[in-house]
Amino acid sequence: MFQRISTYLYLRPKLVLWLLLGPPMLYMFVVYLGSLFNLLIYSFYSLEPFSGTIVREFTLSTFARTLEPANLEIFTRTTLMAAAVTAVDALIAFPLAYYIARFASPRLKTWLIIGVTMPLWSSYLVRVYAWKLILAKEGILSWFINLLGLQGVLDWILSNESIGGSSLALSPLGMFIVFAYIWLPYMIIPIQTALERVPHSLVEASSDLGAKPLQTFGTVILPLAFPGVVAGSIFTFSLTLGDFIIPLSLGNSKLFVGQAVYSYQGTAGDIPLAAAMTMGPVVIMIVYLLIARRLGAFDAL
Amino acid sequence: MPSKAYSGQNASWGLKIAAFAGLLFLHMPILIIFLYTLTPDETTYTFPLPGITFKWFGITLQRVDFWRAVTLSLQVAAIATVAALILGTLAAAAVYRSKFFGREAVSFLLVLPIALPGIVTGIALRTAIGSFDIDFSFWTIIIGHATFCVVVVYNNVLARFRRMQGSLIEASMDLGANSFQTFRYVVFPNIATALLAGGMLAFALSFDEVIVTTFTAGQQTTLPIWIFSQLSRPRDRPVTNVAAMFVMLITFLPIFFAQRISASSSDTDGETK
Numbered sequence: 001m002f003q004r005i006s007t008y009l010y011l012r013p014k015l016v017l018w019l020l021l022g023p024p025m026l027y028m029f030v031v032y033l034g035s036l037f038n039l040l041i042y043s044f045y046s047l048e049p050f051s052g053t054i055v056r057e058f059t060l061s062t063f064a065r066t067l068e069p070a071n072l073e074i075f076t077r078t079t080l081m082a083a084a085v086t087a088v089d090a091l092i093a094f095p096l097a098y099y100i101a102r103f104a105s106p107r108l109k110t111w112l113i114i115g116v117t118m119p120l121w122s123s124y125l126v127r128v129y130a131w132k133l134i135l136a137k138e139g140i141l142s143w144f145i146n147l148l149g150l151q152g153v154l155d156w157i158l159s160n161e162s163i164g165g166s167s168l169a170l171s172p173l174g175m176f177i178v179f180a181y182i183w184l185p186y187m188i189i190p191i192q193t194a195l196e197r198v199p200h201s202l203v204e205a206s207s208d209l210g211a212k213p214l215q216t217f218g219t220v221i222l223p224l225a226f227p228g229v230v231a232g233s234i235f236t237f238s239l240t241l242g243d244f245i246i247p248l249s250l251g252n253s254k255l256f257v258g259q260a261v262y263s264y265q266g267t268a269g270d271i272p273l274a275a276a277m278t279m280g281p282v283v284i285m286i287v288y289l290l291i292a293r294r295l296g297a298f299d300a301l
Numbered sequence: 302m303p304s305k306a307y308s309g310q311n312a313s314w315g316l317k318i319a320a321f322a323g324l325l326f327l328h329m330p331i332l333i334i335f336l337y338t339l340t341p342d343e344t345t346y347t348f349p350l351p352g353i354t355f356k357w358f359g360i361t362l363q364r365v366d367f368w369r370a371v372t373l374s375l376q377v378a379a380i381a382t383v384a385a386l387i388l389g390t391l392a393a394a395a396v397y398r399s400k401f402f403g404r405e406a407v408s409f410l411l412v413l414p415i416a417l418p419g420i421v422t423g424i425a426l427r428t429a430i431g432s433f434d435i436d437f438s439f440w441t442i443i444i445g446h447a448t449f450c451v452v453v454v455y456n457n458v459l460a461r462f463r464r465m466q467g468s469l470i471e472a473s474m475d476l477g478a479n480s481f482q483t484f485r486y487v488v489f490p491n492i493a494t495a496l497l498a499g500g501m502l503a504f505a506l507s508f509d510e511v512i513v514t515t516f517t518a519g520q521q522t523t524l525p526i527w528i529f530s531q532l533s534r535p536r537d538r539p540v541t542n543v544a545a546m547f548v549m550l551i552t553f554l555p556i557f558f559a560q561r562i563s564a565s566s567s568d569t570d571g572e573t574k
Contacts, residue, residue, distance in 0.1 A: 027447070
């Protein structure tokens with residue numbers, strides 16, 4: 001019996017391919033791509049403002065609403081946050097990636113790489129929660145700042161309207177810290193991969209030719225590692241754009257894109273507007289990816 | 302084997318400190334949670350802790366809603382993992398054994414659910430499920446989780462297939478084994494640890510997923526959703542601390558072992574998210 005099925009299948013490689021590929025592709029096409037396509041269609045529908053029902057007719061009016069000042073402000077705020085998070089992550093990630101790639105012994109390196117990738121997989125939510133504890137008004141960071149006698153500085157920063165709030169746990173500044181923390185591993189890994197590809201002989205050649213260590217770093221290592229930074233920035237940027245958990249947990253009334261989408265579809269029941277708003281990050285990301293490709297980031301992924 | 306970038310030199314103190322500080326920044330917050338499970342303070346997050354108590358562990362373990370959430374999350378993760386193992390292995394086998402039109406697109410399609418922001422996947426699924434008038438249930442959560450778990454298994458198994466020698470399969474067939482026997486005695490033992498690693502990562506991913514779940518769950522509360530509701534409106538702080546530690550441990554162990562398995566079989570490709 002098995003023998004006969006086996007022979008039958010052996011003679012029909014095309015059939016085997018369909019049997020193997022069929023279930024996963026059916027699932028991904030029907031469930032996943034189908035849903036995405038459906039969402040795209042919804043962004044061309046509109047919401048009848050009085051009855052709150054969805055009008056299933058083609059219109060661009062929902063997209064026009066995403067360009068209203070209030071929504072544009074949300075896009076700008078989110079993009080600025082994403083840019084700031086990306087810049088700071090690159091600064092924190094570089095020394096660690098550099099150390100792993102060039103100085104850590106092979107044994108230590110295995111452990112360091114596990115140490116960097118572990119947080120990627122481990123609970124995102126719990127790590128956000130941890131920062132809630134740290135940033136709380138009576139929490140560990142305030143205690144530490146008090147210890148250093150810098151309470152006045154913190155109060156002054158928090159009184160600044162654009163980044164401050166009632167406490168670090170409820171302010172754009174706190175949100176920024178948490179974003180930078182959560183996406184940091186996504187920045188370290190591509191930079192480390194890019195640095196691994198810089199041959200040591202190239203660095204030696206540079207110093208043989210009389211370059212000082214800093215010169216070698218600036219003219220040889222940094223340019224070659226830059227595509228890695230750009231590759232990492234794709235993740236930090238995209239993930240910040242789409243996140244809604246962190247703004248919901250630490251933010252105030254100044255909305256971010258993910259948060260706005262969440263509330264439009266949830267409490268407001270305005271699925272068309274929510275769908276159109278999600279196209280915002282998608283468009284920003286496409287532009288970003290096109291720039292990143294020109295900078296050679298895809299070779300470093 | 303040292304990489305070609307490895308210099309064998311000692312790093313400067315400045316670099317060592319910066320690297321160490323980066324690593325500390327990555328791991329310190331998790332330890333803070335463990336610390337806070339011991340606080341006797343019920344209403345705030347006061348530091349230094351006003352004292353030490355172990356009573357919250359007992360209290361959490363007696364909470365019915367906690368256990369219900371844990372059970373639901375374990376069930377969802379188990380079924381999503383099984384679905385991911387089947388679909389991911391099938392896709393990996395297809396891509397490995399034949400060249401066909403659109404082969405590159407398969408990888409792209411599978412990676413899309415974790416490349417696009419989770420909110421896009423979540424709201425897309427919610428809208429689609431809603432348009433078909435399907436009730437949000439246990440199964441809609443699993444449908445959502447399976448979309449992003451498949452790629453983890455796929456990456457692990459495909460990486461293993463690529464390192465497996467094709468001649469092994471040919472030898473088995475030459476010696477008279479049929480396809481099923483070849484799979485059972487040759488292919489399966491070769492990919493078993495990759496399946497284990499991929500499955501554990503998929504399990505961990507599903508167990509603590511919150512973004513897609515908020516959109517695809519109805520009245521069901523998975524453990525991450527339970528914790529999320531505590532994030533914006535904290536009520537049971539001490540219980541949340543213990544629950545957070547619990548999630549951390551349950552996801553930590555499979556991830557740690559998956560990483561070790563992958564490291565020892567040296568296929569570091571494809572494990573990064």
